[in-house]
Amino acid sequence: MLDLTKLARQMQGLSQHLTLEAAASRQRLELAQQHLKNAYESQQDLIDRQEKWRDxxxxANATPIEPLETCIDIPVPPKIHTVIATDGSQIAPNHHEIAYCYLLNIGRVVLHYAQNRHPLLDSLPEVFYRPEDLYMSRQWGIRTxxxxxxxRTASEATVLAELACAAKGEAPALAMVDGSLIYWFLEQLPIDARDRILPPILEAWQQMRDAQIPLMGYLSASRSIETMNFLRLLACPHPVPxxxxxxxxxxxxxACKIFEQLRDTSVWATRLKPGQRSTLWRSNSPILELYGDQTIYFCYVHVGTEIARIEVPAWVAENVTMLDQALGLMLAQVQKGYGYPVAIAEAHNQAVVKGGDRARFFALLEQQMIKAGLKNVGTSYKEARKRGSIA
Incomplete structure (x- = not known):
């Protein structure tokens, strides 16, 4: 239980710290804006230095594909279109429950606009209980x-590709996911473990590529600093970076970390007007070397309520018509969702496992275990005591 009386004593110190941090952030922002303007004239030289000294x-840094001063109005999307999204949730394994297993639940959404077709809003649950599902990862030092x-990440991509290919028709379509398409966590995994996660994702993306359905990752409140790090090349005091x-x-x-803690979105918020996108960038994350010809590009978009980071594979970024249409459909989704893409929000709502769902899942599991003749079925004493206080 949280003691608010004791907590209140710490609030004054916190507020003072935030006030000082806000003032420092304004100074960093002004410095970043000045460096961005200076980089307009030396952009190609910075890119050449970046490429020559990349090793x-x-x-982490990104490479601008267009002029840094780019601010492009996103075109109005067609009225007739389809948007597909997936999101995932889970019930984690717990030794104190009646059985050691876990559940993945993938929310599925397909929304058809101006087509007189019913939407799809449901979820696909899957239970994992076999030893190879529960303990395989331990050979690589990865917790279950x-x-x-x-x-779950791989399943979300696979289900998204299945939905997109099934929904393909005459109307333009867009496949969306919540979060980044750059799976940074894969960098730390052993090769054998990574090969069980990344190939299914890339295969799913290839299916959408073949179907000519653009894929997009939507990042709200992005904390990325890749474009700010590009400006560090200009701030570097040494002969070469x-x-x-x-x-x-x-x-x-x-010496070059003069924008430390300043996010990309802070700078682009001062440059973009609602409905505009920024320069297109190519990410240089090391993990993207494994993506082949599906490396990730991104831009920032003023969606009206915030500056969102939008990520797309190379085959979307290199097709100007496809990119413009995808951005238009994304912006329409944000407007329909009052600040956040409605398809992604609904996919989350379909995927989330609430407390009541969790209780019903274990009740169903308990019934099946008893029906199978198992005895002494129940949670540990620790888990039972945590669910109710006797004090």
């Missing part, structure tokens, strides 16, 4: 709970 640069979330020689410890205060 020596120790911070982590492995469960990795498999050779981090390994001049600044090997990036955790220390280095």
């Amino acid at each position: 020596r640069i120790l911070f 709970e982590e492995w469960m979330s990795f498999r 050779d981090c390994k020689t001049y600044c090997p410890n990036q955790l220390e205060k280095v």
